[in-house]
Amino acid sequence: MAKATTIREALAKWETKNGQKASEAKEVKLYGQVPPVETMDESLSTLVNCEKLSLSTNRIERIANLNSLKNLKILSLGRNNIKNLNGLEAVADTLEELWISYNFIEKLRGIRVMKKLKVLYMSNNLVKDWAEFVRLAELPLLEDLVFTGNPLQEKYTSDQKNSWIEEATKRVPKLKKLDGIPVIKKEDEEEGAN
Numbered sequence: 565m566a567k568a569t570t571i572r573e574a575l576a577k578w579e580t581k582n583g584q585k586a587s588e589a590k591e592v593k594l595y596g597q598v599p600p601v602e603t604m605d606e607s608l609s610t611l612v613n614c615e616k617l618s619l620s621t622n623r624i625e626r627i628a629n630l631n632s633l634k635n636l637k638i639l640s641l642g643r644n645n646i647k648n649l650n651g652l653e654a655v656a657d658t659l660e661e662l663w664i665s666y667n668f669i670e671k672l673r674g675i676r677v678m679k680k681l682k683v684l685y686m687s688n689n690l691v692k693d694w695a696e697f698v699r700l701a702e703l704p705l706l707e708d709l710v711f712t713g714n715p716l717q718e719k720y721t722s723d724q725k726n727s728w729i730e731e732a733t734k735r736v737p738k739l740k741k742l743d744g745i746p747v748i749k750k751e752d753e754e755e756g757a758n
Contacts, residue, residue, distance in 0.1 A: 566599040568623070571607035588613055595640070596621040604628045604651075620644065620663070627651030634658065642666050642685070649674045656680075665689070665710065676702035687743075688713035700736045707740040717743075 574594040575586045586592055587610045594601065594617070601622040609632035611617065617633065618640040625645045630636065631654045638661040639652075646667040652659065652674065661683040670690040675681075682705045691697060692715035700706060711717050711732070720728035729747070733739050739747050 568602040569597040569599050571601060571603070571605045574601055575607060575610070586611060586614075590614065590635075591616040591618075593618045594622075595619060604630070608633065616640075630654040637661065639663070653677045660705075662686075665713075670696070672696045672699040675699050678703055679705070681706055683708040685710040686714070687711060690715065692716050692719075694731075694735065697732070698735050701738075704738075706736065706738060709736070709739055709742055710744060712743050 571594070574597050575592070578592060578594060579586055582589070589611070590613055592611055592614050601619060601624060604619065604624055604627060606629050608629045611633055613635060614633055615635050616638040617636060620640045620642040622644055624641065625647065627641065627646060627649065628651045630639075630651060633655055636655045636658050639655065639659060640663040642663050643666040646664065646669060648669060648671060652662070656677040656679060658680060659678060660680050662678070662681060663685045665685050665687040667686075667689055669686065670692065672691065676699060681703050684700070684703075684706060687710045691711070694716065697711075697716055700709065717728055717732075720731060729742055729745065732742055733747050733749070741747060
């Protein structure tokens, strides 16, 4: 099997392709590397101006080495092998969107530090109970959540069609959009009737 692509190698390819220094770029796309990236290594520390980083469709198992990314607003890690959210605390003060669908995340421990997070796309992971889901209520700005394909959502959707949205928005009341559907609260409906 081919040796994994390092972040350093992926950045060199990106610079050649884009004719730009990665350290100066606001957006860096390292998704779908062949062979895949397996480790978020210290080479990420060069991306000091990066606001949007895409590392999706690789084989990354752990979130790491984000400490120097002081301007990071959007992090795309979908379609990897990530099992937990450890490592995100390094970008807790800036990250507004986390795209982490199609991974193996079961627990949401540590998410509460993400005080600026507005968008969380985490469909098709392994979250199976409300005790984990309610941790999302600790995110003061979270308004757009995609959670389809998690065992918890699938269980409620198969039981009764509307119960998932009702139960989820009861537990995370600030949501404005859930699974791509605008959330309409009872008081909004009543105000519209007046």
